[in-house]
Amino acid sequence: MLKILIFLGLITLMCVCVCCVCLCVCVLCMCVCVHTSHLRRSFYAPRKLVSDITLTVRLFCFPDDKEEGDGNCDDTNSDSMDETPTLTCSGCGCTSSSGQSSGTITDGSGDDNYDSNENCNWLFRSAETIRLSFTSFDTEFDYDFVTINECTSSSCCTKTQLAKLSGSDVPSDDYTSSTGYLQVVFTSDSSVEKSGFEATWEVNTSSGIYRYHLGLVNLPISCRTCFLGLVNTNLPRDII
Numbered sequence: 001m002l003k004i005l006i007f008l009g010l011i012t013l014m015c016v017c018v019c020c021v022c023l024c025v026c027v028l029c030m031c032v033c034v035h036t037s038h039l040r041r042s043f044y045a046p047r048k049l050v051s052d053i054t055l056t057v058r059l060f061c062f063p064d065d066k067e068e069g070d071g072n073c074d075d076t077n078s079d080s081m082d083e084t085p086t087l088t089c090s091g092c093g094c095t096s097s098s099g100q101s102s103g104t105i106t107d108g109s110g111d112d113n114y115d116s117n118e119n120c121n122w123l124f125r126s127a128e129t130i131r132l133s134f135t136s137f138d139t140e141f142d143y144d145f146v147t148i149n150e151c152t153s154s155s156c157c158t159k160t161q162l163a164k165l166s167g168s169d170v171p172s173d174d175y176t177s178s179t180g181y182l183q184v185v186f187t188s189d190s191s192v193e194k195s196g197f198e199a200t201w202e203v204n205t206s207s208g209i210y211r212y213h214l215g216l217v218n219l220p221i222s223c224r225t226c227f228l229g230l231v232n233t234n235l236p237r238d239i240i
Contacts, residue, residue: 085128085203088154091120092186101203107186107196114196118144118188123181125154129204130182132175134165138195141167144188146197151181159183168194 086098093108105122107114124130132148139146145166149159162175175182184199 085124085126085130087122087124087201089120089122092118094120094122102201104198104200105184106198109196112195113193114139114144114186114188116188116190116193118186120186122184123151123154123156124177124183124201124203125181126203127180130177130180130201131204132182132184132199132201133173134171134197134199136195137165137170137197138168139166139197140188140192140194143192144194145186147185147187148175149183149185150177150179151183152179154181156181156183 084099085101086096087100087103088096089105091108092106092114094105097103107118107120109115124132137146143166145164147164148162149156150162151159162177163171163173165171182201186197
């Protein structure tokens with residue numbers, strides 16, 4: 001009888017131990033599940049977006065050519081931007097000029113047709129916006145072209161093509177450059193000549209254009225030297 005009681009006591013103790021182990025395992029599993037769920041929510045939860053961003057830039061300008069402050073006006077090339085408009089050209093009997101705020105360019109043929117194998121180039125340079133429009137136009141379609149480029153320097157190594165024109169329709173658009181440089185190139189092939197083109201150009205004397213290292217900045221014509229004074233932003237540091 002005593003042996004039976006001892007045996008039943010051992011069985012009961014083993015059952016209690018097994019139940020305790022099972023309970024501990026269940027609690028551990030629950031903790032793991034809760035922690036994993038929290039990590040998943042944190043990982044897949046969308047980050048807070050910045051919906052209200054403010055940026056304050058103060059640009060100080062001086063009327064002379066001296067460098068002041070932490071930086072200065074930068075033309076991003078070796079040219080010094082002069083307030084005087086200039087026109088340099090080659091071919092088509094053109095004549096370079098300086099100090100004029102408007103004028104006319106043509107293929108140089110007058111009342112006759114232009115020559116074969118023409119390669120003429122006009123480059124307008126000004127601290128102000130340059131505008132070009134055509135009053136007459138007639139070239140061999142798809143063979144003789146007038147190309148208009150907006151350049152970032154007098155070398156026109158970096159440029160944006162505004163138009164490549166050919167045919168007998170007079171372009172109705174005005175072509176403008178806000179970089180300070182506008183290039184016009186006329187090329188013709190070895191046959192079929194037409195009457196050519198005539199275009200008028202002008203510069204906008206109401207405001208000057210000066211390049212700053214942050215981009216193009218419109219400034220009064222009297223402003224010659226600028227520097228960045230202060231930049232404030234409410235962007236979080238990890239986004240900046």
